[in-house]
Amino acid sequence: MQEEAKTYAKNISGVKIIMNSLHLGKSKFNLTEIVHDLKTPITSIMGFAELLKKGNQSEESKQEFYSIIFSESQRLLSLVNDILDISEKNFLAVPQKCNINIQINKYAKVLKPLADSKNIEIIIQSENNDIYVSIPENKMSRILTNIIENAIKYNRESGKVYIDLLERNGKVFIKIKDTGIGIAENELGKIFEKHYRSETSKTLKIEGSGLGLSIAKDITEEYGGTIEVSSKIGESTEFIISFPVANITK
Numbered sequence: 006m007q008e009e010a011k012t013y014a015k016n017i018s019g020v021k022i023i024m025n026s027l028h029l030g031k032s033k034f035n036l037t038e039i040v041h042d043l044k045t046p047i048t049s050i051m052g053f054a055e056l057l058k059k060g061n062q063s064e065e066s067k068q069e070f071y072s073i074i075f076s077e078s079q080r081l082l083s084l085v086n087d088i089l090d091i092s093e094k095n096f097l098a099v100p101q102k103c104n105i106n107i108q109i110n111k112y113a114k115v116l117k118p119l120a121d122s123k124n125i126e127i128i129i130q131s132e133n134n135d136i137y138v139s140i141p142e143n144k145m146s147r148i149l150t151n152i153i154e155n156a157i158k159y160n161r162e163s164g165k166v167y168i169d170l171l172e173r174n175g176k177v178f179i180k181i182k183d184t185g186i187g188i189a190e191n192e193l194g195k196i197f198e199k200h201y202r203s204e205t206s207k208t209l210k211i212e213g214s215g216l217g218l219s220i221a222k223d224i225t226e227e228y229g230g231t232i233e234v235s236s237k238i239g240e241s242t243e244f245i246i247s248f249p250v251a252n253i254t255k
């Protein structure tokens with residue numbers, strides 16, 4: 006599956022070149038960033054289709070995989086709409102709120118095949134299942150997938166990813182902690198810059214374009230949130246994403 010994912014990443018770079026040559030890059034959306042985020046839904050659709058092809062799952066798992074394939078295809082469609090610069094507000098009434106707990110569980114499931122490939126366990130803890138934030142689901146998905154994907158990619162074999170969801174003083178805190186390679190103190194301030202990659206990840210030849218975190222930070226801040234990082238080199242890294250809790254409970 007890893008090899009296939011790499012092939013797809015290359016194909017997507019091809020799409021980027023074609024789109025740039027069509028001068029669609031002048032849209033208000035950043036094309037490179039959207040193309041970057043197309044990789045995750047495509048890779049998960051492929052991964053779950055591959056699992057279904059093997060055909061040895063229970064009926065319950067099959068239904069779950071079908072619904073992930075369906076919702077990831079919807080996510081692809083929404084990214085394609087961004088590329089076509091169709092204003093979401095005019096085109097589709099995208100709900101401006103999302104249930105954080107549901108989103109976390111959804112993307113932990115979507116990224117499970119990637120975690121399984123390194124025997125990594127994702128452990129989710131939530132004090133409250135009913136926390137809403139004023140951000141469309143498709144934007145929240147881009148934040149969560151980029152951060153959780155990193156927590157898996159920069160983790161050790163058989164490591165753990167802990168995701169904790171807390172609510173304090175009108176704010177929601179999403180803590181995503183891994184047991185991976187860590188980030189040196191002098192690099193912590195740079196990792197949100199476009200194309201920055203840590204010395205350790207380059208030495209270890211872990212592939213990446215250095216864009217995921219800048220996308221996650223831009224979207225978080227656009228919706229009034231903050232994102233912070235702390236790390237112990239060689240041990241662990243923790244990202245804390247915070248948003249004001251939305252006033253809507255249902």
Ligand SMILES: Nc1ncnc2c1ncn2[C@@H]1O[C@H](COP(=O)(O)OP(=O)(O)OP(=O)(O)O)[C@@H](O)[C@H]1O
Nearest residue numbers: 155159187196202203206213214215216217218242
């Ligand atoms: N959980 C983490 N543990 C250790 N290092 C990390 C972690 N998350 C990010 N980094 C470091 O920050 C850099 C920037 O991350 P970012 O997600 O922006 O890019 P990337 O993972 O290299 O590529 P991609 O654009 O495919 O996400 C990474 O290259 C890595 O060096």
Ligand SMILES: [Mg+2]
Nearest residue numbers: 155213217218
């Ligand atoms: Mg990344």
